[in-house]
Amino acid sequence: MKTSALLQKIESLYTYIIFSLIIYVLAYNLFHYDPIQGYDGEAHHAYVQNFLNIFIPGKTNQPAANFTYEFFSPPLPYVLPAFLNEICNYSISSLNKLETCQDIYGFINILFLSLLFLISLVIYMKIIKIIFNKNTSFSLTILLTIGIFSTNYKAISMIRGEMYILFLNAFLIYRFLLLVKKSFNYQKQDIFIFGVTIGLLALSRQWAFLLFPSYFIFYFFVEKIYKEKYIKFMTFSFFIGFLTSGWFYIGLFIEYESFTTFNQDPTKFSFSNQPLDFYIPFFNESSMVFTKPIRPYFKNQFLPILYSDLWGDYWGYFSFTSRSLLTGRNQANIGDYLARVNIISLIPTFFLLYGFKQSFKSIKKFSRNNLDSLNIYLVFAILVSFFGYMWFLISFPNPSGDTIKATYIIHLFHLLGLCSALLIEKIKITNAKVGFSVLSIIFIVFIHNLSAMMSHFPIISFLN
Numbered sequence: 001m002k003t004s005a006l007l008q009k010i011e012s013l014y015t016y017i018i019f020s021l022i023i024y025v026l027a028y029n030l031f032h033y034d035p036i037q038g039y040d041g042e043a044h045h046a047y048v049q050n051f052l053n054i055f056i057p058g059k060t061n062q063p064a065a066n067f068t069y070e071f072f073s074p075p076l077p078y079v080l081p082a083f084l085n086e087i088c089n090y091s092i093s094s095l096n097k098l099e100t101c102q103d104i105y106g107f108i109n110i111l112f113l114s115l116l117f118l119i120s121l122v123i124y125m126k127i128i129k130i131i132f133n134k135n136t137s138f139s140l141t142i143l144l145t146i147g148i149f150s151t152n153y154k155a156i157s158m159i160r161g162e163m164y165i166l167f168l169n170a171f172l173i174y175r176f177l178l179l180v181k182k183s184f185n186y187q188k189q190d191i192f193i194f195g196v197t198i199g200l201l202a203l204s205r206q207w208a209f210l211l212f213p214s215y216f217i218f219y220f221f222v223e224k225i226y227k228e229k230y231i232k233f234m235t236f237s238f239f240i241g242f243l244t245s246g247w248f249y250i251g252l253f254i255e256y257e258s259f260t261t262f263n264q265d266p267t268k269f270s271f272s273n274q275p276l277d278f279y280i281p282f283f284n285e286s287s288m289v290f291t292k293p294i295r296p297y298f299k300n301q302f303l304p305i306l307y308s309d310l311w312g313d314y315w316g317y318f319s320f321t322s323r324s325l326l327t328g329r330n331q332a333n334i335g336d337y338l339a340r341v342n343i344i345s346l347i348p349t350f351f352l353l354y355g356f357k358q359s360f361k362s363i364k365k366f367s368r369n370n371l372d373s374l375n376i377y378l379v380f381a382i383l384v385s386f387f388g389y390m391w392f393l394i395s396f397p398n399p400s401g402d403t404i405k406a407t408y409i410i411h412l413f414h415l416l417g418l419c420s421a422l423l424i425e426k427i428k429i430t431n432a433k434v435g436f437s438v439l440s441i442i443f444i445v446f447i448h449n450l451s452a453m454m455s456h457f458p459i460i461s462f463l464n
Contacts, residue, residue, distance in 0.1 A: 007436045014443050015140040021446070022121075022147050025453045026114040029157050033455035035106040038158030038317055039405065043070040044078075045102055048159065051075070051082035063255055069263045072256075074248055076203040077161035080112055081105040106159065113156045116167040121147060123170040124418065130177055131371050132425050141424050144442045145355075146417035148348055150341075150452040151310050151406040154318045157455060161205035162410050168201045169211055169411055173377070173418075176215070180373045184222070184229045195237040199244020206260065207408060210388040212238070214380035221368070221376050266395045273397040278302050292335040293342050294320075300401030302393065310406040310413060311345040312338035312452050319456050334456070341452045344445050348420075351438070352413070355420035356382060371422065378415050385412040 035041055050067035053060045055075060064071035088101035124146060125139040146152075155162045175194055179186060201208035215234055222230045249259045267273055277286075281303045288297035293308035295315055305314050313319035313334075320334045362368060362375035389409045396403060406413065428435030 004432060007432055011140055011436060011439065014439065015138055015143065018140065018143045018147065018443065018446060019138075021450060022118075022143065025153055025450070026117070026156065029153055029455045030107065030110050030114065033110070033157040033318070034103070035109065035157065035159045036102070038154075038160070039315070039407065040070060041158070043068045044159040045106075046070075047073065047078050048081045048085055048105065049098075049102075051078055052086070065256075065263075072206075072252065072261050072263060074161065074203040074205060074245070076200060077159065077164055077205070081109045081159060084108055109159055110157055113163040116163050117152060117156055120163075120167045120170045120414075123167075123174050124414075124421070127170075127174055127177060127374070127418070128421060128425060130181070131374065131422065132429070139421070140439060141421045141428075142417075144439060144446060145348070145351070145420040145424065146414055148442065148446050148449065149310060149406075149410070149413055149417070150312060150318075150449060151410055151413070153453045154313070155407045155410055157318065158407075160407065162207070162407055164204035165201060165208050165211075165411050166414055168197055168204060169208070169414075172197050172201070172211075173374070176377065177370065177374055179233070180370055184226045184233060186229070186233050191233060191236045192240060194233070195240025196244055198238060198241030202241060202245035203248060207385075207389075207411065210385040211381055211411065213384050214377050217380045217384075218373075218377055221363070221373075262396060264396050264398075267397060269391065269395050271394065273394050275300070278393075278401075289339075290343050291339050293338050294335045300399060300404070302390075302401075302404055305401055305404040306406055306409075307349075308338070308342060309404070311449065312341050315405065319452060319454075338452060341449050344448050347445050348442050351420045351423065351442070352416040355423035356416055358423050358426075359419040375419070375422065378419055382412060382415045382419075385409060385415070 036045060038044070046068035047054070047070050050064075053062070053067055054064045054071070082105075084105035085101050088104050089097065092100060094100050121142055124142045128134065128139050128142060155166075172194065175190070175197070179190065179194075198212070201211065215238075219227065219231055219234070252261050253259050271279075278300055279302065281289075281298070281301050285297045286301055286304050289304045289308055293304075293312055293314055298304040308314035319338065356379070359375035359379050362372035363379060365372055368376075386409075389412070393403060424435060424438055427438060
Protein backbone atom coordinates (compact mmCIF):
# COMPACT_ATOMS: atom_id res chain seq x y z
CA MET A 1 0.00 0.00 0.00
CA LYS A 2 2.85 2.38 0.85
CA THR A 3 4.51 1.66 -2.50
CA SER A 4 1.26 2.27 -4.37
CA ALA A 5 0.70 5.57 -2.58
CA LEU A 6 4.28 6.65 -3.33
CA LEU A 7 3.87 5.81 -7.02
CA GLN A 8 0.67 7.84 -7.17
CA LYS A 9 2.40 10.84 -5.60
CA ILE A 10 5.30 10.64 -8.06
CA GLU A 11 2.88 10.23 -10.96
CA SER A 12 1.02 13.34 -9.76
CA LEU A 13 4.34 15.20 -9.70
CA TYR A 14 5.10 13.99 -13.24
CA THR A 15 1.65 15.17 -14.33
CA TYR A 16 2.21 18.64 -12.92
CA ILE A 17 5.65 18.90 -14.54
CA ILE A 18 4.53 17.73 -17.99
CA PHE A 19 1.41 19.88 -18.02
CA SER A 20 3.47 22.90 -16.95
CA LEU A 21 6.01 22.19 -19.69
CA ILE A 22 3.30 21.92 -22.34
CA ILE A 23 1.89 25.27 -21.23
CA TYR A 24 5.40 26.74 -21.25
CA VAL A 25 6.11 25.44 -24.78
CA LEU A 26 2.81 26.81 -26.07
CA ALA A 27 3.47 30.20 -24.47
CA TYR A 28 7.06 30.28 -25.69
CA ASN A 29 6.09 29.50 -29.28
CA LEU A 30 3.31 32.08 -29.10
CA PHE A 31 5.94 34.79 -28.64
CA HIS A 32 8.72 33.29 -30.75
CA TYR A 33 7.16 32.11 -33.99
CA ASP A 34 5.72 33.97 -36.93
CA PRO A 35 3.29 31.84 -39.01
CA ILE A 36 4.84 33.27 -42.18
CA GLN A 37 7.73 30.87 -41.49
CA GLY A 38 5.39 27.86 -41.84
CA TYR A 39 4.63 25.54 -44.75
CA ASP A 40 3.33 27.67 -47.62
CA GLY A 41 3.07 30.56 -45.17
CA GLU A 42 2.61 33.22 -47.83
CA ALA A 43 -0.20 31.26 -49.51
CA HIS A 44 -2.10 30.81 -46.24
CA HIS A 45 -1.77 34.51 -45.47
CA ALA A 46 -3.02 35.30 -48.99
CA TYR A 47 -6.06 33.06 -48.27
CA VAL A 48 -6.78 35.04 -45.09
CA GLN A 49 -6.35 38.42 -46.73
CA ASN A 50 -8.56 37.48 -49.69
CA PHE A 51 -11.14 35.49 -47.73
CA LEU A 52 -13.97 37.88 -48.61
CA ASN A 53 -12.99 37.90 -52.29
CA ILE A 54 -13.08 34.11 -52.32
CA PHE A 55 -16.37 33.51 -50.50
CA ILE A 56 -18.62 36.55 -50.93
CA PRO A 57 -20.63 36.08 -54.16
CA GLY A 58 -20.21 38.87 -56.67
CA LYS A 59 -17.30 40.54 -54.88
CA THR A 60 -14.95 39.52 -57.69
CA ASN A 61 -15.14 37.54 -60.89
CA GLN A 62 -11.71 35.96 -60.40
CA PRO A 63 -11.35 32.31 -59.36
CA ALA A 64 -9.93 31.59 -55.90
CA ALA A 65 -6.82 30.09 -57.51
CA ASN A 66 -5.85 33.60 -58.61
CA PHE A 67 -5.61 34.73 -54.98
CA THR A 68 -3.79 31.79 -53.39
CA TYR A 69 -2.51 28.37 -54.42
CA GLU A 70 -4.15 27.05 -51.22
CA PHE A 71 -7.53 27.73 -52.88
CA PHE A 72 -8.55 24.06 -52.50
CA SER A 73 -8.31 24.17 -48.69
CA PRO A 74 -11.62 24.32 -46.79
CA PRO A 75 -12.43 27.66 -45.13
CA LEU A 76 -12.94 26.92 -41.42
CA PRO A 77 -9.31 27.48 -40.27
CA TYR A 78 -9.26 30.88 -42.01
CA VAL A 79 -12.49 32.30 -40.57
CA LEU A 80 -10.97 33.61 -37.32
CA PRO A 81 -7.81 35.17 -38.82
CA ALA A 82 -9.86 36.64 -41.70
CA PHE A 83 -12.30 38.21 -39.23
CA LEU A 84 -9.41 39.63 -37.19
CA ASN A 85 -7.73 40.90 -40.34
CA GLU A 86 -10.85 42.83 -41.39
CA ILE A 87 -11.13 44.42 -37.93
CA CYS A 88 -7.47 45.34 -38.02
CA ASN A 89 -7.70 46.90 -41.47
CA TYR A 90 -10.52 49.17 -40.35
CA SER A 91 -9.04 49.96 -36.93
CA ILE A 92 -5.46 50.98 -37.52
CA SER A 93 -3.66 53.43 -39.73
CA SER A 94 -0.11 52.43 -40.44
CA LEU A 95 2.35 52.55 -43.26
CA ASN A 96 2.90 48.83 -42.69
CA LYS A 97 -0.77 47.95 -42.17
CA LEU A 98 -0.51 44.66 -44.09
CA GLU A 99 2.39 43.33 -42.01
CA THR A 100 1.00 44.68 -38.74
CA CYS A 101 -2.38 43.02 -39.26
CA GLN A 102 -0.63 39.85 -40.38
CA ASP A 103 1.34 39.75 -37.12
CA ILE A 104 -1.74 40.45 -35.00
CA TYR A 105 -4.05 37.81 -36.47
CA GLY A 106 -1.16 35.33 -36.67
CA PHE A 107 -0.48 35.81 -32.95
CA ILE A 108 -4.12 35.43 -31.93
CA ASN A 109 -4.55 32.42 -34.22
CA ILE A 110 -1.66 30.62 -32.49
CA LEU A 111 -3.28 31.42 -29.14
CA PHE A 112 -6.60 29.98 -30.34
CA LEU A 113 -5.02 26.82 -31.77
CA SER A 114 -3.14 26.33 -28.50
CA LEU A 115 -6.48 26.41 -26.71
CA LEU A 116 -7.95 23.87 -29.15
CA PHE A 117 -4.98 21.58 -28.49
CA LEU A 118 -5.41 21.78 -24.71
CA ILE A 119 -9.15 21.10 -25.00
CA SER A 120 -8.36 18.10 -27.24
CA LEU A 121 -6.09 16.70 -24.52
CA VAL A 122 -8.89 17.14 -21.96
CA ILE A 123 -11.33 15.28 -24.24
CA TYR A 124 -8.85 12.41 -24.64
CA MET A 125 -8.61 12.31 -20.85
CA LYS A 126 -12.40 12.07 -20.59
CA ILE A 127 -12.27 9.13 -23.01
CA ILE A 128 -9.72 7.37 -20.81
CA LYS A 129 -11.85 8.13 -17.75
CA ILE A 130 -14.94 6.56 -19.35
CA ILE A 131 -13.11 3.44 -20.53
CA PHE A 132 -11.34 2.68 -17.26
CA ASN A 133 -13.82 4.24 -14.80
CA LYS A 134 -11.04 6.40 -13.39
CA ASN A 135 -11.77 8.72 -10.49
CA THR A 136 -9.33 11.37 -11.61
CA SER A 137 -9.96 13.44 -14.71
CA PHE A 138 -6.30 14.31 -15.30
CA SER A 139 -4.24 11.71 -17.15
CA LEU A 140 -0.45 11.71 -17.28
CA THR A 141 -0.68 8.93 -19.86
CA ILE A 142 -2.46 11.19 -22.36
CA LEU A 143 -0.09 14.10 -21.74
CA LEU A 144 2.88 11.85 -22.50
CA THR A 145 1.60 9.68 -25.36
CA ILE A 146 -0.05 12.53 -27.29
CA GLY A 147 1.61 15.69 -25.99
CA ILE A 148 5.07 14.35 -26.85
CA PHE A 149 4.85 14.78 -30.64
CA SER A 150 6.94 17.73 -31.78
CA THR A 151 4.70 18.10 -34.82
CA ASN A 152 1.84 19.15 -32.49
CA TYR A 153 3.57 22.42 -31.82
CA LYS A 154 4.44 23.03 -35.46
CA ALA A 155 0.78 22.60 -36.43
CA ILE A 156 -0.30 24.99 -33.67
CA SER A 157 2.18 27.66 -34.76
CA MET A 158 1.06 27.83 -38.39
CA ILE A 159 -2.17 28.93 -40.09
CA ARG A 160 -3.43 25.43 -40.83
CA GLY A 161 -6.52 23.26 -40.39
CA GLU A 162 -5.00 20.16 -38.80
CA MET A 163 -5.52 21.38 -35.22
CA TYR A 164 -9.23 21.77 -35.97
CA ILE A 165 -9.26 18.15 -37.14
CA LEU A 166 -7.63 17.00 -33.89
CA PHE A 167 -10.11 18.88 -31.72
CA LEU A 168 -13.22 17.92 -33.70
CA ASN A 169 -12.13 14.30 -34.08
CA ALA A 170 -11.43 13.98 -30.34
CA PHE A 171 -14.95 15.29 -29.71
CA LEU A 172 -16.42 12.93 -32.32
CA ILE A 173 -14.69 9.90 -30.78
CA TYR A 174 -16.01 10.97 -27.38
CA ARG A 175 -19.57 11.21 -28.73
CA PHE A 176 -19.13 7.87 -30.50
CA LEU A 177 -18.06 6.27 -27.23
CA LEU A 178 -21.14 7.66 -25.47
CA LEU A 179 -23.28 6.19 -28.27
CA VAL A 180 -21.68 2.78 -27.77
CA LYS A 181 -22.24 2.99 -24.00
CA LYS A 182 -25.95 3.71 -24.58
CA SER A 183 -26.24 0.64 -26.85
CA PHE A 184 -26.87 2.99 -29.79
CA ASN A 185 -30.00 4.45 -28.24
CA TYR A 186 -29.87 7.99 -29.54
CA GLN A 187 -31.96 11.14 -29.68
CA LYS A 188 -32.36 13.67 -32.46
CA GLN A 189 -29.89 16.02 -30.78
CA ASP A 190 -27.25 13.26 -30.89
CA ILE A 191 -27.66 13.01 -34.66
CA PHE A 192 -27.43 16.78 -35.00
CA ILE A 193 -24.30 17.11 -32.84
CA PHE A 194 -22.57 14.19 -34.56
CA GLY A 195 -23.57 15.42 -38.03
CA VAL A 196 -22.49 19.02 -37.54
CA THR A 197 -19.16 17.83 -36.13
CA ILE A 198 -18.65 15.71 -39.26
CA GLY A 199 -19.45 18.72 -41.41
CA LEU A 200 -17.01 20.95 -39.53
CA LEU A 201 -14.32 18.28 -39.90
CA ALA A 202 -14.89 18.29 -43.66
CA LEU A 203 -14.58 22.09 -43.63
CA SER A 204 -11.28 21.93 -41.75
CA ARG A 205 -9.01 20.00 -44.10
CA GLN A 206 -9.53 17.22 -46.65
CA TRP A 207 -7.47 14.81 -44.50
CA ALA A 208 -10.54 14.55 -42.25
CA PHE A 209 -12.28 12.40 -44.87
CA LEU A 210 -9.85 9.60 -44.01
CA LEU A 211 -11.54 9.38 -40.59
CA PHE A 212 -15.07 8.79 -41.87
CA PRO A 213 -14.98 5.29 -43.49
CA SER A 214 -14.18 3.63 -40.17
CA TYR A 215 -17.61 4.55 -38.78
CA PHE A 216 -19.21 2.52 -41.56
CA ILE A 217 -16.68 -0.32 -41.28
CA PHE A 218 -17.65 -0.50 -37.60
CA TYR A 219 -21.15 -1.53 -38.70
CA PHE A 220 -19.83 -5.04 -39.36
CA PHE A 221 -18.76 -5.33 -35.71
CA VAL A 222 -22.04 -4.14 -34.21
CA GLU A 223 -24.24 -6.78 -32.63
CA LYS A 224 -27.06 -7.85 -34.93
CA ILE A 225 -29.82 -6.44 -32.73
CA TYR A 226 -28.23 -2.96 -32.90
CA LYS A 227 -27.21 -2.86 -36.57
CA GLU A 228 -30.34 -1.14 -37.84
CA LYS A 229 -30.20 1.62 -35.20
CA TYR A 230 -26.51 2.14 -35.83
CA ILE A 231 -26.72 2.46 -39.61
CA LYS A 232 -29.70 4.84 -39.33
CA PHE A 233 -27.77 7.02 -36.89
CA MET A 234 -24.71 7.16 -39.14
CA THR A 235 -26.72 7.73 -42.31
CA PHE A 236 -28.66 10.65 -40.84
CA SER A 237 -25.50 12.08 -39.22
CA PHE A 238 -23.46 11.99 -42.41
CA PHE A 239 -26.36 13.52 -44.31
CA ILE A 240 -26.28 16.47 -41.88
CA GLY A 241 -22.51 16.54 -42.33
CA PHE A 242 -23.03 16.81 -46.09
CA LEU A 243 -25.54 19.63 -45.66
CA THR A 244 -23.03 21.44 -43.45
CA SER A 245 -19.99 21.11 -45.71
CA GLY A 246 -21.18 20.02 -49.16
CA TRP A 247 -21.50 23.57 -50.48
CA PHE A 248 -17.73 24.02 -50.44
CA TYR A 249 -16.96 20.83 -52.37
CA ILE A 250 -19.78 21.41 -54.84
CA GLY A 251 -18.26 24.85 -55.42
CA LEU A 252 -14.88 23.24 -56.14
CA PHE A 253 -16.52 20.90 -58.64
CA ILE A 254 -18.37 23.71 -60.41
CA GLU A 255 -15.24 25.84 -60.71
CA TYR A 256 -12.51 23.21 -61.15
CA GLU A 257 -14.47 20.11 -62.27
CA SER A 258 -13.28 18.08 -59.30
CA PHE A 259 -14.46 17.60 -55.71
CA THR A 260 -10.85 16.88 -54.72
CA THR A 261 -8.99 19.48 -56.71
CA PHE A 262 -5.40 20.21 -55.70
CA ASN A 263 -2.70 22.67 -56.77
CA GLN A 264 -0.90 19.85 -58.57
CA ASP A 265 -2.23 17.71 -61.39
CA PRO A 266 -2.74 14.06 -60.38
CA THR A 267 -1.29 11.13 -62.27
CA LYS A 268 -2.94 7.80 -62.86
CA PHE A 269 -2.43 5.70 -59.74
CA SER A 270 0.49 3.35 -60.15
CA PHE A 271 3.08 2.14 -57.67
CA SER A 272 5.68 2.96 -60.30
CA ASN A 273 4.86 6.66 -59.83
CA GLN A 274 7.30 6.59 -56.93
CA PRO A 275 10.83 5.14 -56.97
CA LEU A 276 11.70 2.03 -54.98
CA ASP A 277 13.44 3.97 -52.21
CA PHE A 278 10.16 5.81 -51.52
CA TYR A 279 8.71 2.51 -50.26
CA ILE A 280 11.81 0.77 -48.89
CA PRO A 281 13.84 3.04 -46.58
CA PHE A 282 17.26 1.45 -47.03
CA PHE A 283 18.72 3.57 -49.80
CA ASN A 284 20.33 6.96 -50.36
CA GLU A 285 21.44 8.18 -46.95
CA SER A 286 18.53 6.66 -45.02
CA SER A 287 20.96 6.09 -42.12
CA MET A 288 21.04 9.89 -41.76
CA VAL A 289 17.74 9.53 -39.86
CA PHE A 290 19.91 8.96 -36.79
CA THR A 291 22.82 11.21 -37.69
CA LYS A 292 21.50 14.31 -39.52
CA PRO A 293 17.69 14.08 -40.01
CA ILE A 294 17.21 17.28 -41.96
CA ARG A 295 16.76 17.93 -45.67
CA PRO A 296 18.15 17.30 -48.22
CA TYR A 297 19.13 13.89 -46.82
CA PHE A 298 17.02 10.79 -47.73
CA LYS A 299 15.04 12.83 -50.27
CA ASN A 300 11.52 11.50 -50.97
CA GLN A 301 11.88 8.45 -48.71
CA PHE A 302 8.50 8.09 -47.06
CA LEU A 303 9.17 6.57 -43.63
CA PRO A 304 12.48 8.36 -42.87
CA ILE A 305 11.00 11.77 -43.65
CA LEU A 306 7.72 11.10 -41.84
CA TYR A 307 9.52 9.82 -38.74
CA SER A 308 12.00 12.71 -38.70
CA ASP A 309 9.24 15.27 -39.19
CA LEU A 310 7.09 13.75 -36.44
CA TRP A 311 9.74 13.92 -33.74
CA GLY A 312 11.92 16.71 -35.08
CA ASP A 313 11.87 19.21 -37.93
CA TYR A 314 13.04 17.54 -41.13
CA TRP A 315 11.87 20.32 -43.46
CA GLY A 316 13.22 23.14 -41.33
CA TYR A 317 10.19 25.35 -40.79
CA PHE A 318 10.23 25.41 -37.01
CA SER A 319 13.46 24.54 -35.21
CA PHE A 320 15.49 26.01 -38.06
CA THR A 321 15.04 27.29 -41.59
CA SER A 322 17.26 28.34 -44.45
CA ARG A 323 15.25 31.58 -44.59
CA SER A 324 16.44 32.61 -41.12
CA LEU A 325 19.88 31.14 -40.68
CA LEU A 326 21.17 34.45 -39.37
CA THR A 327 18.35 35.23 -36.93
CA GLY A 328 17.43 31.70 -35.83
CA ARG A 329 19.14 30.10 -32.86
CA ASN A 330 21.26 26.91 -32.76
CA GLN A 331 21.27 26.57 -36.54
CA ALA A 332 24.75 25.07 -36.70
CA ASN A 333 24.16 22.11 -34.40
CA ILE A 334 20.39 21.54 -34.66
CA GLY A 335 20.89 18.52 -36.94
CA ASP A 336 23.00 16.73 -34.31
CA TYR A 337 20.41 17.39 -31.62
CA LEU A 338 17.53 16.22 -33.84
CA ALA A 339 19.51 13.03 -34.52
CA ARG A 340 19.52 12.32 -30.76
CA VAL A 341 15.80 13.13 -30.69
CA ASN A 342 15.18 10.52 -33.40
CA ILE A 343 17.22 7.92 -31.56
CA ILE A 344 15.56 8.34 -28.18
CA SER A 345 12.12 8.64 -29.80
CA LEU A 346 12.37 5.00 -30.84
CA ILE A 347 11.11 4.30 -27.32
CA PRO A 348 7.71 6.03 -27.57
CA THR A 349 7.49 4.83 -31.20
CA PHE A 350 7.68 1.26 -29.93
CA PHE A 351 4.75 1.89 -27.57
CA LEU A 352 2.75 3.53 -30.38
CA LEU A 353 3.17 0.46 -32.59
CA TYR A 354 2.74 -2.03 -29.77
CA GLY A 355 -0.39 -0.21 -28.63
CA PHE A 356 -1.74 -0.49 -32.18
CA LYS A 357 -0.93 -4.21 -32.21
CA GLN A 358 -2.77 -4.74 -28.94
CA SER A 359 -5.76 -2.71 -30.14
CA PHE A 360 -5.90 -4.89 -33.25
CA LYS A 361 -6.70 -7.90 -31.05
CA SER A 362 -10.16 -6.46 -30.34
CA ILE A 363 -11.15 -7.20 -33.95
CA LYS A 364 -10.86 -10.93 -33.34
CA LYS A 365 -13.01 -10.99 -30.21
CA PHE A 366 -16.57 -12.29 -30.27
CA SER A 367 -17.65 -10.66 -27.00
CA ARG A 368 -16.68 -6.99 -26.89
CA ASN A 369 -16.79 -4.23 -24.30
CA ASN A 370 -16.51 -0.46 -24.69
CA LEU A 371 -12.71 -0.65 -24.87
CA ASP A 372 -12.91 -3.15 -27.72
CA SER A 373 -15.36 -0.96 -29.62
CA LEU A 374 -13.04 2.02 -29.30
CA ASN A 375 -10.08 -0.11 -30.36
CA ILE A 376 -11.89 -1.30 -33.49
CA TYR A 377 -12.62 2.26 -34.56
CA LEU A 378 -9.04 3.35 -33.85
CA VAL A 379 -7.51 0.44 -35.78
CA PHE A 380 -9.52 1.04 -38.95
CA ALA A 381 -9.16 4.84 -38.72
CA ILE A 382 -5.39 4.37 -38.49
CA LEU A 383 -5.28 1.93 -41.41
CA VAL A 384 -7.52 4.03 -43.66
CA SER A 385 -5.56 7.19 -42.78
CA PHE A 386 -2.20 5.58 -43.45
CA PHE A 387 -3.10 3.96 -46.76
CA GLY A 388 -5.21 6.94 -47.82
CA TYR A 389 -2.21 9.19 -47.29
CA MET A 390 -0.03 6.74 -49.23
CA TRP A 391 -2.56 6.84 -52.09
CA PHE A 392 -2.30 10.64 -52.11
CA LEU A 393 1.51 10.58 -52.20
CA ILE A 394 1.53 8.05 -55.03
CA SER A 395 -1.16 9.88 -57.00
CA PHE A 396 0.61 13.23 -56.60
CA PRO A 397 4.28 12.24 -56.78
CA ASN A 398 6.81 14.87 -55.89
CA PRO A 399 10.52 14.16 -56.56
CA SER A 400 11.57 16.15 -53.49
CA GLY A 401 9.00 14.46 -51.24
CA ASP A 402 7.62 17.90 -50.36
CA THR A 403 4.16 16.50 -49.54
CA ILE A 404 5.57 14.09 -46.93
CA LYS A 405 4.91 16.05 -43.76
CA ALA A 406 3.85 14.65 -40.39
CA THR A 407 1.75 17.75 -39.80
CA TYR A 408 -0.53 16.82 -42.72
CA ILE A 409 -1.44 13.48 -41.17
CA ILE A 410 -1.07 14.42 -37.50
CA HIS A 411 -4.45 12.90 -36.63
CA LEU A 412 -2.98 9.47 -37.47
CA PHE A 413 -0.39 9.90 -34.72
CA HIS A 414 -2.99 11.06 -32.23
CA LEU A 415 -4.97 7.89 -32.95
CA LEU A 416 -1.81 5.84 -32.39
CA GLY A 417 -1.20 7.83 -29.22
CA LEU A 418 -4.67 6.85 -27.99
CA CYS A 419 -3.88 3.19 -28.67
CA SER A 420 -0.66 3.58 -26.71
CA ALA A 421 -2.48 5.33 -23.84
CA LEU A 422 -5.06 2.52 -23.66
CA LEU A 423 -2.24 -0.04 -23.54
CA ILE A 424 -0.37 1.77 -20.76
CA GLU A 425 -3.54 2.22 -18.69
CA LYS A 426 -4.18 -1.53 -18.97
CA ILE A 427 -0.60 -2.22 -17.87
CA LYS A 428 -1.07 0.06 -14.86
CA ILE A 429 -4.12 -1.95 -13.81
CA THR A 430 -2.35 -5.32 -14.01
CA ASN A 431 1.03 -4.17 -12.70
CA ALA A 432 1.30 -0.67 -11.27
CA LYS A 433 5.10 -0.77 -11.02
CA VAL A 434 5.56 -1.74 -14.67
CA GLY A 435 3.05 0.91 -15.77
CA PHE A 436 4.85 3.53 -13.71
CA SER A 437 8.19 2.48 -15.19
CA VAL A 438 6.83 2.87 -18.73
CA LEU A 439 5.53 6.36 -17.92
CA SER A 440 8.86 7.27 -16.32
CA ILE A 441 10.76 6.27 -19.46
CA ILE A 442 8.46 8.30 -21.73
CA PHE A 443 8.71 11.18 -19.24
CA ILE A 444 12.50 11.22 -19.72
CA VAL A 445 12.07 11.17 -23.51
CA PHE A 446 9.66 14.11 -23.29
CA ILE A 447 12.18 16.15 -21.28
CA HIS A 448 14.97 15.34 -23.74
CA ASN A 449 12.83 16.28 -26.77
CA LEU A 450 11.59 19.53 -25.28
CA SER A 451 13.75 21.80 -27.44
CA ALA A 452 12.43 20.15 -30.62
CA MET A 453 8.94 21.33 -29.60
CA MET A 454 10.07 24.95 -29.38
CA SER A 455 10.63 27.55 -32.06
CA HIS A 456 14.22 28.76 -32.42
CA PHE A 457 13.29 32.14 -33.85
CA PRO A 458 13.20 35.68 -32.46
CA ILE A 459 10.11 37.39 -31.07
CA ILE A 460 7.51 38.44 -33.67
CA SER A 461 7.71 42.02 -34.88
CA PHE A 462 4.54 43.64 -33.58
CA LEU A 463 5.58 42.89 -29.98
CA ASN A 464 8.97 44.59 -30.35
